[in-house]
Amino acid sequence: MDELILIRKAIQGDSEAFEQLLIIHSDRLYRTAYLYVGNREDALDVLQETAYKAFCSIKQLRNEEFFLTWITRILINCAYGVQRKRKNVVALAEQLTIPRERIDEKMDLTEAVGKLPENYRMSIILFYYYDMSLKEIAQTLNTPENTIKTYLSRGKKLLRKLLGGSYFDGQKHIL
Amino acid sequence: MDKNTFSKKVNKVDVPKEDVLQAIKIGISRAVEEQRPKKRKPILKTWIMTAAAAGILMSSSFIFPSFSRVLADAPIIGGLYANFNDMVGRSLEKQNLVKELNQTYTSNGVDVALTSAYYDGYLIGITFDVKGNLQEKDGYYYALYELFNGDPLADETKELTTMTKTKDGYTGHIRIVYPYKDLPKNDTIPISFEEIGMTRGNWQFDVPVQQNPIEEYVFENKESTNPEGDVVFKVESVITGKASTAITYSVTYPKGELDSSFAMLNVDSNSQLPMGGTSDGKIDQITNGDKTTVVRKLVIPDLLRNTSLTVWPSYDETHSPVEPVKIDIP
Numbered sequence: 001m002d003e004l005i006l007i008r009k010a011i012q013g014d015s016e017a018f019e020q021l022l023i024i025h026s027d028r029l030y031r032t033a034y035l036y037v038g039n040r041e042d043a044l045d046v047l048q049e050t051a052y053k054a055f056c057s058i059k060q061l062r063n064e065e066f067f068l069t070w071i072t073r074i075l076i077n078c079a080y081g082v083q084r085k086r087k088n089v090v091a092l093a094e095q096l097t098i099p100r101e102r103i104d105e106k107m108d109l110t111e112a113v114g115k116l117p118e119n120y121r122m123s124i125i126l127f128y129y130y131d132m133s134l135k136e137i138a139q140t141l142n143t144p145e146n147t148i149k150t151y152l153s154r155g156k157k158l159l160r161k162l163l164g165g166s167y168f169d170g171q172k173h174i175l
Numbered sequence: 176m177d178k179n180t181f182s183k184k185v186n187k188v189d190v191p192k193e194d195v196l197q198a199i200k201i202g203i204s205r206a207v208e209e210q211r212p213k214k215r216k217p218i219l220k221t222w223i224m225t226a227a228a229a230g231i232l233m234s235s236s237f238i239f240p241s242f243s244r245v246l247a248d249a250p251i252i253g254g255l256y257a258n259f260n261d262m263v264g265r266s267l268e269k270q271n272l273v274k275e276l277n278q279t280y281t282s283n284g285v286d287v288a289l290t291s292a293y294y295d296g297y298l299i300g301i302t303f304d305v306k307g308n309l310q311e312k313d314g315y316y317y318a319l320y321e322l323f324n325g326d327p328l329a330d331e332t333k334e335l336t337t338m339t340k341t342k343d344g345y346t347g348h349i350r351i352v353y354p355y356k357d358l359p360k361n362d363t364i365p366i367s368f369e370e371i372g373m374t375r376g377n378w379q380f381d382v383p384v385q386q387n388p389i390e391e392y393v394f395e396n397k398e399s400t401n402p403e404g405d406v407v408f409k410v411e412s413v414i415t416g417k418a419s420t421a422i423t424y425s426v427t428y429p430k431g432e433l434d435s436s437f438a439m440l441n442v443d444s445n446s447q448l449p450m451g452g453t454s455d456g457k458i459d460q461i462t463n464g465d466k467t468t469v470v471r472k473l474v475i476p477d478l479l480r481n482t483s484l485t486v487w488p489s490y491d492e493t494h495s496p497v498e499p500v501k502i503d504i505p
């Protein structure tokens with residue numbers, strides 16, 4: 001499909017073209033948001049905020065080929081924003097309720113990814129879900145490649161711990 | 176775990192399609208609304224006028240029964256265009272200015288029938304029905320088509336549209352902004368569909384269109400420059416159809432320096448402009464010595480009358496902006 005045409009039209013301010021672009025990538029964007037915030041309502045909020053912020057700043061997209069990377073970065077920032085808000089609410093709620101003992105049960109992958117520190121989580125999502133190379137991730141996050149390597153390696157170790165056993169033992173790619 | 180397994184796991188997260196679409200639409204509408212310059216609305220005046228109009232309407236329908244009948248007959252939302260987000264199509268349909276078509280073409284087991292067309296100012300709208308076994312992609316049925324035989328001189332010729340399911344097939348809608356500078360009264364638009372619902376094929380049509388009467392206001396001396404004087408902005412004309420308005424303008428700049436950097440023309444208006452559907456595109460480019468002049472048109476999917484607009488172009492920040500220009504549409 002000729003996505004480049006849609007991107008060009010969107011940069012010129014065509015809101016319908018922009019909507020179509022987001023529709024094309026909607027599944028991936030929604031799922032990425034879900035990995036961050038862990039529930040449907042917040043993921044939809046993140047998506048709405050992403051559509052809003054991205055269309056406000058689409059004119060700044062210099063390289064059309066990096067549309068997906070560009071919008072993913074916006075989505076991540078929006079997800080952080082929603083998460084920060086939620087943390088404040090959770091912290092307040094915890095003060096008001098009697099602490100419970102954590103039930104130690106096996107987590108599923110999406111939940112476990114959501115538990116990772118922000119930097120690790122981002123690197124893991126871009127590497128495994130967006131199939132980006134180390135170089136591309138480094139460019140997207142504006143972070144040196146070696147740091148991304150470290151994030152990925154630590155992220156995987158943590159995931160393995162959270163998921164238990166040999167569930168996450170994919171060392172075969174680069175690391 | 177490898178990338179594939181990871182993706183498979185993540186892809187198991189259910190996507191609430193309708194809600195996702197809604198979130199995207201709301202987000203974009205918020206941005207469009209915010210980008211539009213704020214207007215000072217005479218709220219009280221509008222309210223009184225609306226109340227008065229409602230009063231007159233109600234009382235007149237008691238006095239003149241024929242008026243009530245007309246109100247009952249008036250479609251709230253147009254028939255064909257009820258399914259599509261095309262305010263121009265809906266408006267023209269109410270004015271009986273949408274022409275019915277009956278052209279069909281079959282390729283690879285998929286039938287395409289063009290059902291209607293309109294041509295208003297720079298805008299051309301076409302509706303079509305599809306029958307066949309279509310495949311969806313990411314939850315949507317797409318049609319990819321090429322216009323004007325892919326003419327490299329036209330600004331955009333390859334487009335994508337989504338179709339919706341109907342009782343006995345699918346229905347879709349194309350809206351084209353006429354890509355050339357001179358608008359013919361009658362034309363035949365070549366359209367070929369290349370892919371419909373993941374089926375590749377070749378569905379070719381020549382769509383005859385006849386333009387609704389237009390009015391053109393040509394401006395003299397509606398121009399401005401930037402402080403350095405190396406960019407000149409000139410509003411050339413306003414063309415109104417029966418449900419749309421186009422502003423043609425030109426920008427002259429040092430050769431090669433602002434090419435491909437133009438965004439949509441900024442418009443500040445004292446009346447409400449429609450949300451979305453506005454488009455801006457190049458219709459001509461002339462290089463003369465060390466200067467380039469690009470001619471563009473902004474198409475607004477609404478009929479603007481008796482209003483003032485302030486307009487100015489956006490381009491690469493390497494050159495300072497030109498002064499806005501105020502124009503009056505009679």
